Amino acid sequence: MKKIRGFTLLEAVFAIAVTIACVQILFGLVSTLRKINHQKSGVNEITYSYVQVNNFLKESGHVEVSRTGSDPTKVLLKKLSNKKKKNGDPIYDIYAIDVSPNDTLRMRTDEGGHMPLLFKVKRIKCSTTDDSFTILVTENDGRQSEMFFKTNLPKEKKELKDDKKESKKS
Numbered sequence: 757m758k759k760i761r762g763f764t765l766l767e768a769v770f771a772i773a774v775t776i777a778c779v780q781i782l783f784g785l786v787s788t789l790r791k792i793n794h795q796k797s798g799v800n801e802i803t804y805s806y807v808q809v810n811n812f813l814k815e816s817g818h819v820e821v822s823r824t825g826s827d828p829t830k831v832l833l834k835k836l837s838n839k840k841k842k843n844g845d846p847i848y849d850i851y852a853i854d855v856s857p858n859d860t861l862r863m864r865t866d867e868g869g870h871m872p873l874l875f876k877v878k879r880i881k882c883s884t885t886d887d888s889f890t891i892l893v894t895e896n897d898g899r900q901s902e903m904f905f906k907t908n909l910p911k912e913k914k915e916l917k918d919d920k921k922e923s924k925k926s
Contacts (some may be wrong), residue, residue: 779843802893803900805861805873809905820910822850826884830854831891833907852893854891857878861893865875886910 763771813819825832827836834848841847843897853863861877864870874893881892887909893901 801874802903804892806903808871808873809863809903812851813905813907817910818908820908821884821886821889823884823886825850826889828881828883831884831889834924836911853882859896861891 771878788864807842808842815876816835820834820836822832822834833851833853837849839847850866851863852865853861853873856862856872857893859877860872861874861880862872874895876896878894878896878898880894883890888904888906890905891903893903895901
């Protein structure tokens with residue numbers, strides 16, 4: 757009779773143990789890569805929302821913070837419109853940055869439209885000065901980011917009249 761050589765029971769158990777260890781390492785690596793990818797996408801979303809608001813402030817002409825309407829849950833911005841009232845006073849378009857009921861940081865108008873800025877927001881804390889505002893965002897997963905924006909100083913009535921005179925001269 758020929759003797760058939762094969763694996764011993766000890767060698768088979770050792771091979772299975774090595775295979776299980778490799779699979780656990782692989783799952784741990786995949787889990788770590790998923791977390792890293794989630795964190796990177798969060799940073800990209802925060803950056804995107806910052807760029808959107810910053811572009812709005814730069815491209816809209818004169819935008820100032822409404823200190824009376826803003827509170828820790830929202831920031832109100834007043835954009836100087838090209839239109840004037842009959843008495844010559846300026847007209848401001850009002851924009852609000854707040855969190856919608858479906859946990860989305862958004863910029864909206866009182867007339868109805870809104871632009872989503874950041875999804876999965878747990879809460880925001882806003883603070884304002886005469887020429888800037890800060891938004892501290894806490895996301896549903898606990899991450900926090902702070903966005904700081906510079907705006908124009910509020911125009912005094914005298915400045916508005918001076919602007920009106922200059923536009924008539926030109």
